[in-house]
């Protein structure tokens with residue numbers, strides 16, 4: 154079963170990563186293989202791949218910690234994929250100080266919309282949100 158709240162991921166092509174590492178090889182005698190030698194070996198492969206080698210990997214990932222978190226329209230944390238997380242990792246960032254024993258919540262949706270729009274989107278997840286904000290904004 155798939156949850157809708159998993160993070161979309163775009164990570165650089167592993168092939169591109171490989172060539173970036175070759176570019177980063179120190180060009181000195183202490184290194185087992187020089188950048189020039191490495192390029193001589195790998196250049197034909199790069200040429201054969203053309204531009205396709207740079208195509209990033211796109212997909213959706215399942216994050217066990219994030220999957221344990223309930224939704225709130227006034228969340229105290231955010232699941233986030235930082236630009237520097239090129240290996241597919243993601244982080245949960247606190248949006249405010251969170252006290253011990255407080256529930257950590259994230260938002261499954263764009264919460265900057267009306268009460269009705271939020272509830273309509275959350276219906277796809279199979280629940281009616283009763284977070285403090287929804288209780289306050291619920292029409293009588």
Ligand SMILES: C[S@@+](CC[C@H](N)C(=O)[O-])C[C@H]1O[C@@H](n2cnc3c(N)ncnc32)[C@H](O)[C@@H]1O
Pocket residue numbers: 156158219220221222223224225278279280281282283284
């Ligand atoms: C990713 S799971 C969250 C963790 C889940 N509560 C658990 O115990 O494994 C998402 C599901 O949790 C429930 N859920 C999440 N936030 C909720 C909320 N604010 N009110 C009621 N149910 C919620 C819904 O059933 C939703 O489909």
